[in-house]
Amino acid sequence: MANLTRRSVLRGSVGLATAGALARPHLANAAATTAELWWVQGFAQEEDIAFKKLLADYEKASGNSIDYSIIPFAPMRQKAISAITSGVVPDILELADFQFLPLNAWADKLVDVSDIVEPIKSQYIDTALRGTYTYNNVTKRRAYYAVPMKCSAVPFNIWQSLIEKAGYKLEDIPNTWDAFLDFFMPVQDKLRAQGMRNIYAYGYQLTANGVDPAILFQGFLMAYGGKNLVTPDGKLHTDDPQVREAAIKAITKLTTPFKKGYVPPGVVNWNDADDNNAFHAKLVVMDFDGFSTEVAVYKNKALYDDIVTRGMPLGNDGQKIPSPMASFGALIPKGAKNVDVAKEFLKYAVQPKVLNEYLKGGLGRWVVPMPEIAKSDPFWFKEDPHRTAFATETLIDPTVPLYEAFNPAMAEVNAEHVFSIAMLDVMNNGMTPEQAIDKAFKRAETIFAKYPITQT
Template identity: 35%
Template sequence: MKFKLTLVFLFLLSLVLVTCSQSIPESSLPVPINNNDSSVRIWWTNGYYPEEDEAIQQIVQQWENESGFKAELNFLAEEVNLQRTKAAIETDNPPDIAYNPKGEFALNPRVAWEGKGSEVSEVLEPMKNRYSSSAIRSTFLYNSLTKNRGYYAVPIHQQTLHIHYWRDLLNDAGFTDSDIPKEWDRFWEFWQQVQDKLREQGQQNIYGIGLNYSAEANDTFYEFEQILAAYGVNLLDENGQLQIEDPEVRQDLIEVLKWYTDFYKKGYVPEDSIDWLPADNNVNFLNRRLVMTLNPTLSIPASQRSDEPVYRDQIVTVEFPKNPDGNPPQYLVSVKQILSFDASPNQEEAKSFLSFLVQPEVINQYLKQSAGRYFPVIPELLSDPFWKNVDDPHISVARQQFASTRPINSMLYPAYAQLFAENIWGQAIEKIVVEGVSAEAAADEVIQKIKTTFTKWERLKSGEKNEA
C-alpha cells in the first residue's frame, strides 16, 4: 500500500497549493518571462501523476527534434496556471500555448468570445472527421468581434462521471456485486443500506455515498448536472434558449435539489463534504472512508495500477443505474482543450506543435502514458489494445459509458461556462445544507442568477457595454 499512501500525500500537497493560489489576486501574480522569443512558451498544468508530466515532456522533445523549433515548457499547479494565464491575457503577454483542465469552462469560451484566441482551423480541419462529434462541437466557439463561430481550441481528451466502490467493504456489509440494483431509486437506497450494515458492525467513520457538496469543488457542479440529466431536467432547449421560466422546470429543479441534499441531511455522506476541494473525494475514497464515490475521470483506479490486487479486485467501476424513467443513462462529457492566442509571438510555431500533438499515434501515446486517466476523443484510437482490453475492469466500463454521451452545456455556451466557473450548484447546495435555506428558495435564487448571467451575455452579443 506504499503507492497508495504516496498518492494520498501528493493529493494533500496539491490541495495546499490550490488553497494557497486561490488567495492570490490575479494582478499580483508574476507572469513568467520568456528570455528567448523564438522559443514556444507552453504553460501546462501539473498532472496528478509524474507519468503525465513525463508524457508531455517526451512529446515536446519529439516535436522539437522533428520540427527544429524550440519550446519552453512550464508546469504550474492548476489554479496557479489558470490565474497566471488570465493575468497574461489581460496584459497582452500570453503564452503561445496553454493547457488547463478547467479551461473548457473557466477560460476558453471567454477567450474566444473576446476575440483573444487564435483560430486553429488549419490544425483541426485535417482531423475534423476523425474526432467525436462532442469533441469537435465543443471547440466551435463564438467570437463576438467577428460575429461568427470558429475553432478556437484543440481537443485532446475527454472525461465523464464514473462510479467506483470498494468490493471488500461491500462484502463486509454482507453484499456482493450482483446485489447492486440497476434501478435508480433502489441503487441509491442500496448504498445507504451498506452504510447502515457497516455502522451496525461498529464502523462509525465510514459513509455509503461520496457525493460532493462544496462550492469549491468542480465535481459538485458536474455531479449535479448529471443528476439533472438523469431526471430529464433541461434548463436550455436545443437552441440554447433558457427554459427556467417554465414552472415545471422550476419544480423539477426543486425536487432534484431536495433529492441531492437529503443524503447529507440523513448522514449518508461525510459532514465535511461541504468543505471538499477538488481532490478530496479521491483522498477520502482511497483512505477507505467512502464505500462508493463519483469521479469525473478514472484517476482513482489509475492511481492504483501498480497494485494489481487493488486495481483489479478491490476497486470496482460500475455504470450509472437506469434513469428514474427507466431509460439508459446518457453521460455528460467534458472535453479538455488546448488554447493558443492572437497576441502570442509564435502562432505558427504553436500551430505546428498542436498539429503534431493531435496526430492519433502521438496523442494516444500521451493518454496511455498518463495511466488512462482520460479517454480519447478520436474514436479510432479505441481499437488500440489498451482501450479495448475487456479484461481491464475500469477502462472496459468507461468504454461503454462513452458510447452514449452529449456535451455538458458549459462547453457550448459562454454564459453557462460562467455558471460553472462560479459553481452555482455548489452555492445552492451549501445554502440548503449549511444555512438551512429551503430548496424552493435556493432554486429561485439560482434561477435568478442564471437569468441575470444569460441576459448580460446576450447584451454583450448585441454590442451593449455591460460586463458579464
C-alpha cells in the same frame, strides 16, 4: 524563489501571489522556431513522463523547440487568468478548468484554431467537438478556440470490499438511477453496525468550491430529465416545467443524504481533490468523479483491483442517461508571439496515433477523443476492466458537453457556484428544494441576459 529553467516543473499548491511571482517572463526575443507552452501537471507521474516524450518526439521531428512549464491545476487556473489579463501570454496553454475557454472565446482573446480541427474533424467524437466549439461575441459566430485532446465522462467509483463487508455482492447493486443511489445507504448502516463509525455512503461534492460540483449537478439534473436546461443554441430554459422539476429532484437527491448523515459533514468545505482523498481513505463507499480516482492508486494493485469503475445506471424509466463529458485540450491566446510554431505543434500532437500513445502513456486517465483509434487498440477496451468501463461510458454510451460550451453565461453561473449555493441553502439555511431552485434560476436568468447569442 525557485531557479526556473527551461523545462521547469512547478509543483505544489501555491497561492495567487506565489503563482504570479513564479511566472516566468515571456521570451520576447526567442527564436521563431521556439514556442512557450504551459501544461497542467498530471495526477500520476506517468502523465508528465508521457507528455515530455511527446514534446521530445516533436522537437526531433520538427527541429523546433518547446519551452515548457508543467504546472499543478489550481495554480494553472490562476496563471492563465493573470496571463490573459496582462497580455503576457504563452504560445500554447492547456485548459485547466471549464470556464476559461468559453469566457475568453466570447471576449475574442483566443486564436481561432479551426484550421487544425477541421481537417481531422471526422475522427473526433461529436461531444468533444461541441465542447470546444465556442461563441465569439465580437465575430458573432462560433469556432474552434481549443484543440480537443482529452475527454472524460463521469464514472462512479465503488469499493468492492466495502460492499462485500456489508454483506452484499456487486450483483446486488440495482441498475436504475434512484434504486442504484439508494443502495448505498444501507451499506453504510451495516458497516457502522460492524464498528466502522466513520464510514459514509457517498462522496458527493456538496461544496461551493472548485469545478466538480457543477459537473455533479449537471449529471443529476440529466438523470431526472433536465438535459435541456441549456440547449446547444445557448438558450436557458428555466421556464420549462420539466427542467424545473428535474432540478428540484436533483437538489433533493443530493441534499437529503447529507441531512440524514450519509455524506461526510466536511463536504461543505471540500475542494476538487477532497472527494478523491476521502475515497482513497475508504471514508466513503461510492464517489461520482473522473478516472483520476483509479489512476492515483494504479501502482497499488490491491487497491486498484478493489475499485469498481462503472458508468451511469439507467434512468428510472429504464432509458440510458447521458453523462456529462469534460473536453480538455490546448489553445493559443491572442498575443502569442509564435503562433505558427504553436499551430505546428498542435497539428503534430493531435495526429490520432500520436495522441493515442500520449494518453496511453498517462495510464488512460483521459480517453482519446477519437473513437475509431480507441476501438482498434486493446488498451482501451480489452486490457483493464477499469479502462473498459471508463472508455465505454466516454466513447460509446450517450454523452453531452458541459453547458459552458453552449453559452459562456454558464461559466459565470458555475464560477459563482449558483447551484452549489442552492444545495447549501437546503442543507444549512432551511430552504425547500423548490425555493432554492427558484432562487438559483432567477440568478441564472440575470447572468444569461448578459450573454446574448445571435448565431445558432
